[in-house]
Amino acid sequence: xxxxxxxxxxxxxxxxxxxxxxxxxxxxxxxxxxxxxxxxxxxxxxxxxxxxxxxxxxxxxxxxxxxxxxxxxxxxxxxxxxxxxxxxxxxxxxxxxxxxxxxxxx
Amino acid sequence: xxxxxxxxxxxxxxxxxxxxxxxxxxxxxxxxxxxxxxxxxxxxxxxxxxxxxxxxxxxxxxxxxxxxxxxxxxxxxxxxxxxxxxxxxxxxxxxxxxxxxxxxxxxxxxxxxxxxxxxxxxxxxxxxxxxxxxxxxxxxxxxxxxxxxxxxxxxxxxxxxxxxxxxxxxxxxxxxxxxxxxxxxxxxxxxxxxxxxxxxxxxxxxxxxxxxxxxxxxxxxxxxxxxxxxxxxxxxxxxxxxxxxxxxxxxxxxxxxxxxxxxxxxxxxxxxxxx
Numbered sequence: 083x084x085x086x087x088x089x090x091x092x093x094x095x096x097x098x099x100x101x102x103x104x105x106x107x108x109x110x111x112x113x114x115x116x117x118x119x120x121x122x123x124x125x126x127x128x129x130x131x132x133x134x135x136x137x138x139x140x141x142x143x144x145x146x147x148x149x150x151x152x153x154x155x156x157x158x159x160x161x162x163x164x165x166x167x168x169x170x171x172x173x174x175x176x177x178x179x180x181x182x183x184x185x186x187x188x
Numbered sequence: 189x190x191x192x193x194x195x196x197x198x199x200x201x202x203x204x205x206x207x208x209x210x211x212x213x214x215x216x217x218x219x220x221x222x223x224x225x226x227x228x229x230x231x232x233x234x235x236x237x238x239x240x241x242x243x244x245x246x247x248x249x250x251x252x253x254x255x256x257x258x259x260x261x262x263x264x265x266x267x268x269x270x271x272x273x274x275x276x277x278x279x280x281x282x283x284x285x286x287x288x289x290x291x292x293x294x295x296x297x298x299x300x301x302x303x304x305x306x307x308x309x310x311x312x313x314x315x316x317x318x319x320x321x322x323x324x325x326x327x328x329x330x331x332x333x334x335x336x337x338x339x340x341x342x343x344x345x346x347x348x349x350x351x352x353x354x355x356x357x358x359x360x361x362x363x364x365x366x367x368x369x370x371x372x373x374x375x376x377x378x379x380x381x382x383x384x385x386x387x388x389x390x391x392x393x394x395x396x397x398x399x400x401x402x403x404x405x406x407x408x409x410x411x412x413x414x415x416x417x418x419x420x421x422x423x424x425x426x427x428x429x430x431x432x433x434x435x436x437x438x439x440x441x442x443x444x445x446x447x448x449x450x451x452x453x454x455x456x457x458x459x460x461x462x463x
Binding site for chain 2: 086088089092093095096099100103104106107110111114115116119120122123136139140142143144146147149150151153154157160161166168169172173175176179180182183184185186187188
């Protein structure tokens with residue numbers, strides 16, 4: 083992946099997450115729900131089907147935190163393409179630590 | 189959610205995002221105390237919100253830094269493996285730690301960072317000796333248009349510093365850029381502009397690791413995190429554009445004074461003087 087493509091991934095991903103969060107915030111103000119609510123990943127999908135403000139907000143946050151993950155995966159693909167195996171190993175280490183984060187958090 | 193609360197969240201995020209992009213830090217130094225001292229969130233909730241804000245700072249600013257060639261993605265990935273591991277370990281510990289302990293550690297780190305930011309030197313030329321492997325990089329200087337080429341050296345020392353920065357990120361909701369930028373510049377010989385650009389990419393991935401621990405543990409208050417993140421995105425994009433046009437040294441001095449004041453307030457909160 084070129085720098086230009088990575089740049090576009092960052093830019094559009096950020097814009098989509100910002101737009102989703104902004105929509106969720108507007109819905110939250112209209113409905114007056116508690117901004118401190120926390121949704122589980124399972125509730126997120128159920129809530130999205132019903133267009134719940136909590137679920138829209140959670141989706142926006144989820145898209146935002148997925149951007150660095152996509153960036154790491156795209157760099158891994160770049161290093162495989164250019165056969166820079168040392169850097170591929172570095173990317174694998176990062177992805178391994180992120181998997182550990184989900185396991186420990188749950 | 190009330191409109192005044194939303195505006196407050198967006199303003200906190202904008203200030204944190206702009207300073208974060210200008211100084212190569214994540215902005216957590218402002219978000220965590222604002223969440224605990226102003227909004228009364230628990231330290232764990234404040235750290236979780238801050239980590240989401242740091243991801244937003246990184247995403248907003250990195251698209252600019254990658255575009256102008258100031259982000260060394262190879263160096264970032266090599267250092268990020270250990271930084272991410274450090275963040276995961278510290279975030280797991282933070283979920284289990286007492287509120288007052290976290291607030292006290294945060295206050296002490298803030299005061300130390302303030303002193304360090306004022307005193308920190310800047311390396312203007314590459315180091316004389318090359319050791320521990322190296323990674324090359326280059327960019328066109330945004331001020332004078334000259335091509336700047338460099339070798340990042342002492343990768344091992346950089347990895348140790350990145351692990352410590354990862355610990356700070358997961359435990360205290362900071363980006364860790366305040367450790368990464370000076371280590372890349374002074375020890376590894378990376379020019380300051382490239383160090384700030386590379387750090388901006390790294391802090392997003394480090395914060396992601398911590399944020400995943402909190403997300404999987406259902407500890408991120410989505411409404412508050414989204415309000416702050418929207419503000420941070422606006423602030424970080426503005427800050428990244430201003431970074432090539434202004435000297436951050438004066439800003440750093442005023443910011444350090446603010447950090448001392450916030451650090452003292454967090455210590456007072458830790459001992460129960462402030463609620």
